[in-house]
Amino acid sequence: MLAEHPELANEGLPYDEVNTAKAHPLHRLCDGVMSGTYTDEQAVPMAQLFLEYGADINGGELIEKNDTPLLAASSLHADKVAMLYIDWGAELNHPGCHGGTALHWAAWCGRPTVVEKLVQAHVEINRKCIDFQATPLFWAVHGSKENDKKDLPNYLECIRLLLRAGADKYIPNGNGKTIFDLLENDDSELKDLLH
Numbered sequence: 001m002l003a004e005h006p007e008l009a010n011e012g013l014p015y016d017e018v019n020t021a022k023a024h025p026l027h028r029l030c031d032g033v034m035s036g037t038y039t040d041e042q043a044v045p046m047a048q049l050f051l052e053y054g055a056d057i058n059g060g061e062l063i064e065k066n067d068t069p070l071l072a073a074s075s076l077h078a079d080k081v082a083m084l085y086i087d088w089g090a091e092l093n094h095p096g097c098h099g100g101t102a103l104h105w106a107a108w109c110g111r112p113t114v115v116e117k118l119v120q121a122h123v124e125i126n127r128k129c130i131d132f133q134a135t136p137l138f139w140a141v142h143g144s145k146e147n148d149k150k151d152l153p154n155y156l157e158c159i160r161l162l163l164r165a166g167a168d169k170y171i172p173n174g175n176g177k178t179i180f181d182l183l184e185n186d187d188s189e190l191k192d193l194l195h
Helices: 006-010 025-035 040-052 069-075 079-087 102-108 112-120 136-146 149-164 188-194
Strands: none
Touching: 006 025, 025 040, 025 069, 025 079, 040 079, 069 079, 069 102, 069 112, 079 112, 102 112, 102 136, 102 149, 112 149, 136 149, 136 188, 149 188
16 A cells, blocks of 8 residues: 555544554554554564655654654553654654653653663763653653553663663752652662662
């Protein structure tokens, strides 16, 4: 179909019959990974096909607080798709939802593979998001506290990667809190890593 109608590579698609809001096909592929419609591995050749037929790697016009396909991949556990988008030259520091970049979202979701790839691509390590004025490191520590404890090793690896890349532990968020204000008595692994 794309061979006959390449313009479809950039035409918005609804999520399903209930959520009919349209998003770029490269974004919707990530939704399919998150919902389990197909695996991350299965989504890569589909994304590749859309890109080969002219899909805009950034999903169209870059608008502050609107997610790009890379932001979708970083926040919807589509790690392999995120790698593809980075390799295809996606805008790395665009502020999407809450003004967080792909690095913020990969850190919040505990996706060390994506965090590492973004760090290697020289993203802004200490950039603050818009809504919370918090860094990716703050998002990683906060995410580790808010999400499933079984994912703690992934969060610890994200934090390790960010610290190695030069993340500043002492930058406060918009409320004046640092990552140390998030720690509790039973956070021994986090404390060991951060001190």
